[in-house]
Amino acid sequence: xxxxxxxxxxxxxxxxxxxxxxxxxxxxxxxxxxxxxxxxxxxxxxxxxxxxxxxxxxxxxxxxxxxxxxxxxxxxxxxxxxxxxxxxxxxxxxxxxxxxxxxxxxxxxxxxxxxxxxxxxxxxxxxxxxxxxxxxxxxxxxxxxxxxxxxxxxxxxxxxxxxxxxxxxxxxxxxxxxxxxxxxxxxxxxxxxxxxxxxxxxxxxxxxxxxxxxxxxxxxxxxxxxxxxxxxxxxxxxxxxxxxxxxxxxxxxxxxxxxxxxxxxxxxxxxxxxxxxxxxxxxxxxxxxxxxxxxxxxxxxxxxxxxxxxxxxxxxxxxxxxx
Numbered sequence: 474x475x476x477x478x479x480x481x482x483x484x485x486x487x488x489x490x491x492x493x494x495x496x497x498x499x500x501x502x503x504x505x506x507x508x509x510x511x512x513x514x515x516x517x518x519x520x521x522x523x524x525x526x527x528x529x530x531x532x533x534x535x536x537x538x539x540x541x542x543x544x545x546x547x548x549x550x551x552x553x554x555x556x557x558x559x560x561x562x563x564x565x566x567x568x569x570x571x572x573x574x575x576x577x578x579x580x581x582x583x584x585x586x587x588x589x590x591x592x593x594x595x596x597x598x599x600x601x602x603x604x605x606x607x608x609x610x611x612x613x614x615x616x617x618x619x620x621x622x623x624x625x626x627x628x629x630x631x632x633x634x635x636x637x638x639x640x641x642x643x644x645x646x647x648x649x650x651x652x653x654x655x656x657x658x659x660x661x662x663x664x665x666x667x668x669x670x671x672x673x674x675x676x677x678x679x680x681x682x683x684x685x686x687x688x689x690x691x692x693x694x695x696x697x698x699x700x701x702x703x704x705x706x707x708x709x710x711x712x713x714x715x716x717x718x719x720x721x722x723x724x725x726x727x728x729x730x731x732x733x734x735x736x737x738x739x740x741x742x743x744x745x746x747x748x749x750x751x752x753x754x755x756x757x758x759x760x761x762x763x764x765x766x767x768x769x770x771x772x773x774x775x776x777x778x779x780x781x782x783x784x785x786x787x788x789x790x791x792x793x794x795x796x
Contacts, residue, residue, distance in 0.1 A: 474612040474633040476660050477512030482740030487521030491683030494742045503532030505744050515738050517545035518567050526574035544571050545586035559589030561600035584614035588789045595629045602630035617788045620649040639663035641770035648791035666728040666737035673721035698777030716762045725753035727766050
């Protein structure tokens with residue numbers, strides 16, 4: 474499966490980052506993305522309890538052939554509670570529901586959103602492989618998994634893509650996954666490439682975030698770590714100015730530089746930011762600037778773990794905390 478060099482993460486249009494835009498505004502942004510040549514839209518069963526898939530479905534109506542459509546299952550809101558369930562029957566039902574919400578007869582790339590530790594990954598992947606053969610999905614992806622899990626899954630069916638968090642401040646894929654996906658011909662899809670807004674002037678004061686903003690529960694945005702992290706920003710902004718680009722573009726440019734198989738999927742609710750992010754594809758950032766960016770914002774300089782203990786237990790990726 475060939476994926477475009479960059480996609481658009483659609484989560485923030487319905488889920489997790491405070492009050493989302495109206496449905497009309499969300500559809501308009503997605504259609505603007507298609508007009509600008511965005512080649513992949515990334516959604517999920519979880520996002521907005523299915524509303525995000527409905528939004529994407531409205532936006533691509535009549536334009537289905539213009540975009541690689543990616544969604545995810547195995548994690549959903551059940552009675553308002555985020556629930557991980559990788560059983561084959563659940564995945565089959567969720568794919569059928571996603572197809573209905575999206576208004577399509579085939580999803581190009583379908584991820585197991587989280588590995589359900591109660592279910593052998595081979596069982597989950599085997600169910601998805603059946604759906605590939607049935608023509609309901611085009612390729613299988615895995616999200617927030619380790620190299621060991623990818624290897625195990627590949628023994629059951631070909632894996633087209635792994636989607637893990639990757640940015641200057643979340644380097645976990647460098648503990649083996651970047652190399653493994655490159656070696657095995659698997660696309661590596663990097664979500665949150667601008668560090669959940671940290672590297673894009675998106676967060677001035679976490680205390681001002683909406684009460685339901687997911688970042689409020691993330692250690693790096695909490696006071697004991699935020700002070701140290703915010704102290705990195707003046708030098709970061711100065712480096713972007715030296716490079717002749719915005720901070721967000723420098724962050725995305727760095728992710729793009731990590732390999733031809735690395736595909737960032739920044740998300741936004743702002744049309745101007747959409748075009749700003751896309752412009753990173755055409756930037757030529759000096760190699761020494763990229764090296765300095767990697768030294769300035771790194772595992773050694775960023776304070777706090779990626780997730781709080783509860784959400785961290787749901788993730789299978791390699792971690793520096795466990796190393």
